[in-house]
Amino acid sequence: MKILLVKCHPRIDSLTFKVSESFKKGLLEANNDVEELDLYRTDFNPILFHEDEPTNGKLSSYSKIVQSEFSRLKENDAVVMIFPLWWWSMPALLKGWIDRVWNYGLTYEPQKHNIKKALIITLAAASDKEIKKFKYDDALEITLNRGMLKFCEIPDSQICILGGTNLGEKHCSKLIRKAHNIGVNF
Numbered sequence: 466m467k468i469l470l471v472k473c474h475p476r477i478d479s480l481t482f483k484v485s486e487s488f489k490k491g492l493l494e495a496n497n498d499v500e501e502l503d504l505y506r507t508d509f510n511p512i513l514f515h516e517d518e519p520t521n522g523k524l525s526s527y528s529k530i531v532q533s534e535f536s537r538l539k540e541n542d543a544v545v546m547i548f549p550l551w552w553w554s555m556p557a558l559l560k561g562w563i564d565r566v567w568n569y570g571l572t573y574e575p576q577k578h579n580i581k582k583a584l585i586i587t588l589a590a591a592s593d594k595e596i597k598k599f600k601y602d603d604a605l606e607i608t609l610n611r612g613m614l615k616f617c618e619i620p621d622s623q624i625c626i627l628g629g630t631n632l633g634e635k636h637c638s639k640l641i642r643k644a645h646n647i648g649v650n651f
């Protein structure tokens with residue numbers, strides 16, 4: 466499978482990046498092709514301006530950068546986004562990439578991408594127990610999976626929350642291994 470791996474973290478020495486590397490290793494071991502997009506190491510502007518709100522929804526009406534980013538969604542079979550959970554949502558840079566590229570007439574009404582499978586891997590300081598207790602997992606399921614991935618007609622989509630990133634090295638190593646396993650079985 467051709468997989469677009471979108472990473473969003475300011476630090477390349479972050480746990481998010483370690484999880485991403487381990488996940489990618491798993492994907493490659495299972496003979497997938499991986500295209501990486503490291504959003505912080507590009508000059509992508511996350512702010513949606515007038516030019517990226519054409520009323521006709523035609524690809525050619527969008528800015529060149531949106532056309533070029535959208536071609537990634539046309540050329541890959543799957544998309545995986547990996548990021549730290551910030552205020553129970555995604556970092557603004559990734560949100561802006563979605564706002565501008567996952568746009569009207571491109572990913573919905575009608576959808577023209579070729580993505581058949583999507584996965585969001587997000588790292589949270591909150592423990593699995595806290596996440597369940599306050600139903601944060603349900604909230605993310607509704608907003609990110611139902612409200613975004615399924616809204617854009619991706620047939621197979623899931624959210625994976627890797628919780629407890631403050632629980633020390635042993636727990637973090639477990640999360641890194643888990644990511645590898647998810648990659649192998651993707």
Ligand SMILES: Cc1cc2nc3c(=O)[nH]c(=O)nc-3n(C[C@H](O)[C@H](O)[C@H](O)COP(=O)(O)O)c2cc1C
Pocket residue numbers: 474479480481482549550551552553554588589590591630
């Ligand atoms: C701006 C900001 C907002 C955060 N919001 C949350 C949050 O809503 N829930 C949570 O569990 N952790 C939150 N965290 C903690 C991050 O999820 C945590 O730093 C991350 O999981 C650790 O991985 P990293 O070392 O790759 O950043 C937040 C961290 C930052 C910097």
